[in-house]
Amino acid sequence: MAANLQVQLANQRDGMPEAGDFHVVEAPIPRPAPGQMLVRTVYLSLDPYVRKAIRGDHPGHKALVEGDVIYGRSVCRVVRSHDDSYKVGDYLVAETGWRQHAAIGPEKVVQRVDPSAGPLSAAIGALGMPGLTAWGSVEHLSLPSLGETLVVSAAAGPVGGCVGQLAKLRGARVVGIAGSPEKCDLVTKTYGFDECINYKEADWEEKLKTACPAGVDVYHDNVGGALLVDMAKHLSLYGRVVMCGRPADYHSSKFHGVGLGPFIGRRAKLYGLVVYDYEHDLERYLRLASAWMREGKLKIKEDRADRLENAPAHFLKLMHGENIGKSIVAVGPEKA
Amino acid sequence: MAANLQVQLANQRDGMPEAGDFHVVEAPIPRPAPGQMLVRTVYLSLDPYVRKAIRGDHPGHKALVEGDVIYGRSVCRVVRSHDDSYKVGDYLVAETGWRQHAAIGPEKVVQRVDPSAGPLSAAIGALGMPGLTAWGSVEHLSLPSLGETLVVSAAAGPVGGCVGQLAKLRGARVVGIAGSPEKCDLVTKTYGFDECINYKEADWEEKLKTACPAGVDVYHDNVGGALLVDMAKHLSLYGRVVMCGRPADYHSSKFHGVGLGPFIGRRAKLYGLVVYDYEHDLERYLRLASAWMREGKLKIKEDRADRLENAPAHFLKLMHGENIGKSIVAVGPEKA
Numbered sequence: 256m257a258a259n260l261q262v263q264l265a266n267q268r269d270g271m272p273e274a275g276d277f278h279v280v281e282a283p284i285p286r287p288a289p290g291q292m293l294v295r296t297v298y299l300s301l302d303p304y305v306r307k308a309i310r311g312d313h314p315g316h317k318a319l320v321e322g323d324v325i326y327g328r329s330v331c332r333v334v335r336s337h338d339d340s341y342k343v344g345d346y347l348v349a350e351t352g353w354r355q356h357a358a359i360g361p362e363k364v365v366q367r368v369d370p371s372a373g374p375l376s377a378a379i380g381a382l383g384m385p386g387l388t389a390w391g392s393v394e395h396l397s398l399p400s401l402g403e404t405l406v407v408s409a410a411a412g413p414v415g416g417c418v419g420q421l422a423k424l425r426g427a428r429v430v431g432i433a434g435s436p437e438k439c440d441l442v443t444k445t446y447g448f449d450e451c452i453n454y455k456e457a458d459w460e461e462k463l464k465t466a467c468p469a470g471v472d473v474y475h476d477n478v479g480g481a482l483l484v485d486m487a488k489h490l491s492l493y494g495r496v497v498m499c500g501r502p503a504d505y506h507s508s509k510f511h512g513v514g515l516g517p518f519i520g521r522r523a524k525l526y527g528l529v530v531y532d533y534e535h536d537l538e539r540y541l542r543l544a545s546a547w548m549r550e551g552k553l554k555i556k557e558d559r560a561d562r563l564e565n566a567p568a569h570f571l572k573l574m575h576g577e578n579i580g581k582s583i584v585a586v587g588p589e590k591a
Numbered sequence: 592m593a594a595n596l597q598v599q600l601a602n603q604r605d606g607m608p609e610a611g612d613f614h615v616v617e618a619p620i621p622r623p624a625p626g627q628m629l630v631r632t633v634y635l636s637l638d639p640y641v642r643k644a645i646r647g648d649h650p651g652h653k654a655l656v657e658g659d660v661i662y663g664r665s666v667c668r669v670v671r672s673h674d675d676s677y678k679v680g681d682y683l684v685a686e687t688g689w690r691q692h693a694a695i696g697p698e699k700v701v702q703r704v705d706p707s708a709g710p711l712s713a714a715i716g717a718l719g720m721p722g723l724t725a726w727g728s729v730e731h732l733s734l735p736s737l738g739e740t741l742v743v744s745a746a747a748g749p750v751g752g753c754v755g756q757l758a759k760l761r762g763a764r765v766v767g768i769a770g771s772p773e774k775c776d777l778v779t780k781t782y783g784f785d786e787c788i789n790y791k792e793a794d795w796e797e798k799l800k801t802a803c804p805a806g807v808d809v810y811h812d813n814v815g816g817a818l819l820v821d822m823a824k825h826l827s828l829y830g831r832v833v834m835c836g837r838p839a840d841y842h843s844s845k846f847h848g849v850g851l852g853p854f855i856g857r858r859a860k861l862y863g864l865v866v867y868d869y870e871h872d873l874e875r876y877l878r879l880a881s882a883w884m885r886e887g888k889l890k891i892k893e894d895r896a897d898r899l900e901n902a903p904a905h906f907l908k909l910m911h912g913e914n915i916g917k918s919i920v921a922v923g924p925e926k927a
Binding site for chain 1: 650815819834835837851852854855856858859860861862863864865868
């Protein structure tokens with residue numbers, strides 16, 4: 256572990272990334288400056304937003320140039336600390352980038368991790384920002400209630416899976432949209448949604464109508480682009496839409512057209528969601544979610560790769576929608 | 592007045608209509624069937640939605656074919672009645688189409704008109720559906736409040752003018768967007784908005800920023816298309832958008848692209864508005880608006896043509912945005 260592997264950008268591309276756009280290199284383990292700490296990456300989180308952050312199209316992230324380390328958050332462990340608030344052995348979620356070791360200041364810390372709250376890796380899933388995103392959607396914006404039907408796209412993913420499970424806890428009927436029979440199996444059998452529609456089947460809209468006979472009261476959109484438009488006609492009157500992600504638009508700054516007319520006809524209410532708005536509510540969410548997880552009411556599914564060298568290939572798998580569950584790279588051991 | 596002029600569709604077109612698409616013909620005065628009444632058109636209302644109704648792209652309106660009378664509402668006077676609820680001499684707003692006389696059933700009546708509430712023609716403007724649209728926007732959806740800034744497009748029109756004046760009554764700062772210096776004069780000098788931006792000037796976005804130094808808290812959109820997208824970046828955090836009209840899309844069923852990403856970043860809330868939802872609140876609105884009009888707090892401006900024969904040319908003027916104020920055709924005398 257004396258070497259410090261990291262993944263750098265090799266090529267800034269407009270469009271779907273390729274393996275050659277990444278570069279795995281060895282670098283020395285950095286020395287933390289005064290006020291900083293040295294952390295060791297345990298689980299690296301792979302997320303769709305990283306694609307647009309690389310392009311400089313995400314708040315607080317400037318476009319990377321060749322040789323820059325790829326943006327990323329991870330569950331990490333404090334190895335050395337020049338900051339009295341953080342002790343050696345503490346677990347954090349932090350902006351480490353794709354590296355085995357990082358010297359970071361406290362401004363890079365996203366959240367502290369209580370290892371007794373659940374599986375350590377869940378801190379970048381249901382017990383972290385993806386879970387909080389779902390919490391903001393369901394508890395702060397759309398408020399699905401008894402007798403209502405919620406539909407969520409990218410339902411097999413960490414945000415979609417939590418949105419649906421939280422809506423079930425609120426008593427709503429929940430229908431997922433996902434991109435393969437395997438994902439739909441996960442959504443209904445593990446997450447416990449009422450139904451899941453494979454949008455790659457030609458008659459998926461017919462199936463959605465059958466699954467939502469009274470229309471869609473809440474649609475949580477993780478996709479953007481054409482699917483968001485298609486969903487307008489399935490909304491019930493006064494339906495709510497949470498606009499959360501738009502990976503359909505992440506590869507490029509090119510404009511993706513969406514016509515708003517059908518939303519007017521449905522008297523829809525559309526809400527833009529940015530997870531940072533709900534950080535003040537993270538502690539309350541984690542207390543509840545941790546209990547639900549222990550009680551088996553909130554399930555998670557991970558798609559893990561081992562070793563940082565495999566991060567680029569695992570990220571491309573995510574970009575192509577071939578992951579089933581939260582995409583994670585196990586970079587180093589939890590303890591030791 | 593024995594002949595009964597009417598305007599028929601001569602040509603169904605995809606795109607901006609032309610004079611030759613309309614046909615003025617003489618027809619006999621119809622005889623009302625049992626349960627119907629004969630009404631005489633006093634003021635014909637010309638509205639952007641008529642363009643898409645002709646194409647069959649408006650709720651409850653099927654596409655017209657050659658020889659059909661053009662859709663339209665008017666202030667009309669009951670001449671004969673086979674319905675006990677309506678007496679000869681009553682004024683109504685009704686779906687008469689573009690004709691001097693119409694035989695209509697009670698299902699075509701939009702509202703009864705109290706001639707003492709204000710100018711008779713205002714029943715198709717500030718004291719009618721355009722006013723109620725503004726009421727739904729401001730009082731039911733966006734609720735602009737003290738210290739907030741509301742921006743409204745098509746500000747010189749009947750909906751835009753009312754939106755801004757109602758928001759002023761609520762204590763908001765109000766900035767209009769309109770398409771000529773003459774319209775901007777109307778908006779600031781007659782309607783009393785704080786400022787008005789001519790969007791045909793190259794630096795209009797700079798001027799908008801100056802006029803809204805803390806951002807736009809509420810944007811009432813009467814236009815759709817590119818302007819709606821442009822406005823996303825001027826919204827303050829959690830800004831509200833009322834999506835009301837989209838004349839940019841009315842001429843054609845072709846898709847007009849709007850990217851929703853910037854709205855997510857602003858955490859915007861977008862509301863689709865359809866005026867029919869607020870009909871239950873019409874009486875209360877009319878009571879208030881009639882008083883405001885008498886007190887000089889709610890001003891109207893009309894762009895009038897005389898005689899039904901001039902309706903097509905006056906409609907094209909509206910389609911080209913050359914009208915200043917509510918577009919009306921004075922078809923017949925108020926009394927007699």
